[in-house]
Amino acid sequence: MAGLNIAFIPIDNRPVCYTLAQQIAAIDRDLALFLPPREMLGDLNRSADINGIFSWLKKLENIDSIVVSLDTIAYGGLIPSRRSSETFEEIKKRMESFFALLREKNTKVYAFSSIMRISNNNINEEEKEYWSLYGEKIFKYSYELHKNAPDTDVKADVPPEIIQDYLKTRQRNFEINKMYLNLSKQGVFETLVFSKDDCAQYGLNVGEAQVLEESIRANALNALVKTGADEIPLSLLSRALAGGRVIKIAPVFTQKDYTNRISKYEDVSVSDSVRGQIELAHCEVADVLDADIILVVNNFKQEQGELVMGVDVEGFDGEIELPQKPYLIADILNANGADNSFVKKFFEKQIDWDKFLGYAGWNTTGNTLGSALCCAIVKFLANNPDEAAFKKVQAVRFLDDWAYQANVRKALKLRFDKPDIEALKTLMQPFEKTLQEKTGLDLTTTKYSYPWNRFFEIEVSV
Template identity: 35%
Template sequence: MNRKIALLPVDGRPVTRELPKQIASIGNWEVLIPDKSLLGFLKEPGDMAALEKWIWKVAPEVNGFVLSIDMLGYGGLVPSRVCLDGKEAIIQRIGVLRSLKEKYPDKALMAFSSTMRISNNYVNEEEKEYWSDYGVELWEYSYHVHRFDKTGDVDSNQKVRDLKDRIPSDILEDYLSTRLKNFQVNESLLEMVEGKIIDVLVFPQDDTSEYGLNIGEQEELSDQVAERELFQNVFIYPGADEVANTLVAKMIYQLEQVEFPTFYPIYSGEIGALSTAMYEDRPICESVKGQIYAFGGYTVDQGAEADIVFAVNVPGKRQGDLALQKFLGEVDTPHRNIGEWIKRIAHYLRQDKLVAVADTAYANGVDSRMLPRLLAEIEVSRLAGFGGWNTAGNTLGTVVAQAAMVHLQKKKATLPQEEVKARVLEEMTLRLLDDYVYQSVVRQGVRAGIDEAAVGHEKLLITVKEAFLKESGAFLAKHGLSFPLEDVYLPWNRTFEIGLRWRDES
């Protein structure tokens, strides 16, 4: 084997482009990725023709392909929501998968295609222009159409009628036709699975809730999966940006022909484990199972029989959002016990178990009440994974993949143990710097002190860089960590995400 996988990411942000490569390196695998310049910028689509050429260029040297349909067909995840191309043009672009499988029938081909999200605000940064005027109304229309369909609730039916009067007919028609186009493209992918072109397909639910047109589409896709008996090939669950991590890890296990690990979840609170995370449609404990199952593993009921102890920090009552500063008071409540949870982590580490920590207490950042206690009692170098970024699904899928690579090395030892430990520690330090230092600390301070919309990109970057370098330096020194940081940048010229350039990054 060449120990190489070709990844076409969903866009050019570090978490979607570089993170899968970093995680795979723990398992001694190389992930080939296109040049960032080909992957677009926010609503600007990637160079789809050049990306197809890139796939054919690297195809002879890789053992398999993990391909984003959103990038291949629309030019990226955000462009998939605003693309004006017709269904036929998009399906023609993704037809390259047939040619690729015909040319390389023995090479694994996995793909992922998001169900189009529906944002519940008036921010049109990642949506069509009319979202600034009718975004909330469109979200409510979507919610109540599906709720009435599922429950027959008369209030929802009346709400739909009222919203039809408030939303201009041409805007509603455009929105619904865009959704239909994306759904029909996704339906066509099921035919590719049936035809043995796509070996594994993921339909991640991007930013979702209990009801919505996107949930109705997922239900229809799920019904079709059942009718076609594609249970082992198609996976539907909340997520988006982490899916490449999941599929790259899954492919590596299949190519290495190693049995998938088992996971034993332990939660910091029982009520929080049963609560529904923001932007998802199911309890956190079910999202844990969904992410593990999509990777290829499953959960067990006792720590003694598990390959990996999966320690999940949950909110006391309800997940908060650090980026939006919402529901913060419902996270650190008596409904959870962080101290006891950390004691359990220490217990399993003493038993030489692989333990990975996934922090889902908040969306968009690490729990600042949990992390100092964890780092005070547990050496981060003893962990097999850590994450706490964006949605619960983003965090869970990332940490599953991290821990899986550590387990793989435990089984096959294709790298010296000290090298594995060094790569894992570097990856976890990167997550601490991004997920905690930036998302939980720096971003809050920057947004409180500066009007992001009123300053230019250069001023914004200077402000972010100064704050981050100060906080990250203090954090690394306090915890005896080091990181080969070379530069800080804003991938999409906004404060929502950060980019860190470091010496080992390619």
């Protein structure tokens, strides 16, 4: 992996989408990752500066590959993809200009586009305004419409103009995704991924995914439909780095009898999710004896916990035997945060920093797997590794996924109505001390922020 230059256009400016990619790339001094200035990317309430990103990309030279979140160019980001009022023709014209620019760059393109999600709640923070009144009813309508297809006699307990607007936005995005499939037939993409974000068993989004999958199979296209979203650019970065080499990875589950369970916000089993993420990273599932890397998966038994929604489940109660081969850890016992029991037992072990390839335990199962695998692959392939950079990535992940998401966030929400930086700093200090002892890094100057001014995520700067 010598001297690679990769352009990387994230889906928005959140830390897990922007800075995590930078932090992982820094593990190999020979890997140059180029991102647009962060202020050009969208956030919770602002769309990306699409023209600015065009100008930035035009100026880049000698790029080996580009990893691109197509939603950023098409709509201004993931959240604007659900809110944008632009027409299909307006977006199509912009995307034609973008693909013309990519052809000029003459580089390998690893791209992904989201299949518009349907949240089963009345929270409009990331949706159109009417979701606060009709979100659950729209979800139910979508669920029943797909479940009872081809019978379309399903009534929506929602004002007609609201349903009409929602279906119009869905159809526009679906047509854009079908346009990408046609470009895939022309060989535009090295890899194209359609992401299923926050899935259920049925829904218009699931039906659209099925149509896309059928077209991919019928035309033998180099495209995939995968559960997930935020981690997929990192998965595509893994794929770009692997090149022609296939890394063999053996999953080892803490609850091997429960791998058929389905994680929250996903529509496939844990075992299928793990296999899918390994293969998306252009790696191969292997047994332990043949594997280059061991993937330790701390999975759940009957039900996955959900730390934001207050769903508590029994933590890991076994003993940890760390592999003798290079290994990484995907902590998926909970959605939205680490398993305290597992982390405690892991920290009781002596960490061999040569063998340890990384930890993650944030948001969904797919988010955790894709990001952990990317970090592991960069370190495993690095010709010029930076141990301090790797330890910084681990400090950030444990401070975020374990300290904040599994512990501090809940304590803060009980005491405050809105994010409080000083209280956050104080509550994080004991965790900093633990990680300072494990990593040998000076974490006394660690900085924190709430990038989207909400409790859900923080940014950790080590």
